[in-house]
Amino acid sequence: MTTNDPTQPIPGVYLFDGKMAKKGYGLNKMCFSFNEQSARDAFNKDPDAYCAKYGLTDKQIKAIHERDIIGLLQQGGSIYYVAKFAGLLKLNMQDIGAIQSGQSLEEFKAMLVRRGSGEV
Numbered sequence: 001m002t003t004n005d006p007t008q009p010i011p012g013v014y015l016f017d018g019k020m021a022k023k024g025y026g027l028n029k030m031c032f033s034f035n036e037q038s039a040r041d042a043f044n045k046d047p048d049a050y051c052a053k054y055g056l057t058d059k060q061i062k063a064i065h066e067r068d069i070i071g072l073l074q075q076g077g078s079i080y081y082v083a084k085f086a087g088l089l090k091l092n093m094q095d096i097g098a099i100q101s102g103q104s105l106e107e108f109k110a111m112l113v114r115r116g117s118g119e120v
Helices: 018-023 027-034 037-045 047-053 058-065 071-074 081-089 093-101 105-116
Strands: none
Touching: 018 027, 027 047, 027 081, 037 047, 037 081, 047 058, 058 071, 071 081, 071 093, 081 093, 093 105
């Protein structure tokens, strides 16, 4: 049995392929811009104008407004770029992992510790 079979989805994981990259181009470009403080300031000042600057779709804008990390991934967001947006929300990668896996942050951290120690 292979774990790289794209027809066997992993719960909480969204395949980021060429189609999704095209779908999320503006979203990912916007999220990448958050590397700069001036971009974060501009977004916080007027999120709608900032989203419009990057041509986000209505569904992407809705996910931004709702702070919906999973929705952003479903709308073509790459986890590497969406993490930049999550940073604006004071979320880190463990927070995102917990959201993706449907666990509390404490449960997710405990699972990481178990798996790191060889337990399943």
